[in-house]
Amino acid sequence: MTQDATSQQAVTRWHSFKSQDAINQAAVTRILQAAEEAITKYGSFYIVLAGGSTPKAVYQLLSKEKADWINWHVFHNDDRCLPVDHEERNCKMAREAWLNHVMIPADQIHDIPAEMGNVDGAKAYANCLIGVRTFDLVILGLGEDGHTASLFPGQVVDNSADAVPVFDSPKPPADRVTMSQNRLNQTHAVMFLVTGAGKQAAVDHWRNGVAIPATLITGQNGVDVYCFGVELN
Ligand code: 6PG
Secondary structure (H helix, E strand, O other): OEEEEEOOOOEEEEEEEOOHHHHHHHHHHHHHHHHHHHHHHHOOEEEEEOOOOOOHHHHHHHOOOOOOHHHEEEEEOEEEOOOOOOOOOHHHHHHHHOHHHOOOOHHHEOOOOHHHOHHHHHHHHHHHHOOOOOEEEEEEEOOOOOOEOOEOOOOOOOOOOOEEEEOOOOOOOOOEEEEOHHHHOOEEEEEEEEEOHHHHHHHHHHHOOOOOHHHHOOOOOOEEEEEEOOOOO
16 A cells, blocks of 8 residues: 655655565565666666664565676665674674675675774765765665664754764664765655554654654655554554
8 A cells, every 4th residue: 555645845655564574575676676777777776775673684585686786886874883793783784684695796885884983984984975976775764763874863963974973872872873864865766664563653753744853864756665563544
C-alpha cells in the first residue's frame, strides 16, 4: 500500500509491508532498480548506506544478487567512533553482510574513518566527499526518537560541511561522524527502512507534521518510507 503525503519540500511516499521478508525484498528490488537506472544514465551508481540493525538483512540479500558491481560506489551516512574492527561499527556490519561478498572495487567503498575520532574522522570524510556527484540513493534508518543517520533531536549540526562530528549522541556511542543534512539531501532518491513497534511514535510524529530529524532529509525525487510492524494511522 502506498500513500502520498505532499509537503512543501518533497513528496513523502509511505509503503506498508505485511512481513519482514516482503520489506527486505522490496528494498533489494528498489536498490537494484536504482542501480540499473543510474548506471544506464551515468555509468555509475552512488549509494549511501544506513547503519544500525534494520538494513543488515537487506545487505545479506544483496550479497546473493548479481549486479553490475564494478560500477557501484558505496558511502555511509554515519558511523560510530569505535575501533575499525569493533562489532558496533556500521561499516563492519555492511562489509560482513554484503560488501565482502561482491566485486565492488575496494577503492569504490568509502568507509567513514570514525576510528580517528569524531572531529578528525569528519574532516577526513568531508575530504573524501569533495567532488563526489549527487548520490543516486540514500538509505536511512529511523530511531525511536525520530533521529536518522546521526542527526539527533535538539542537536544542531554544522551544515556547511559534508561530514560533521557528533558529540553526546543519545544513542551510544556518544561520539560519531555523520553526513550533514545538506549533503544527505544531495541525492536523487531517499529510502527509509522502518521496522518494529518501537518506531511507531516516531512514525506518528512524522505523519502528524512534528519536526523530527528524519523530516530534514528530502531527495530530489521525494522520499520513500518502507514500513513493517508500524501502523500508518
Ligand atoms: C546508527 C544509525 C542510526 C540507525 C537508527 C535505527 O548508527 O545507529 O545510523 O541512525 O539507522 O538508530 O537503528 P536500528 O535500525 O538499529 O533500529
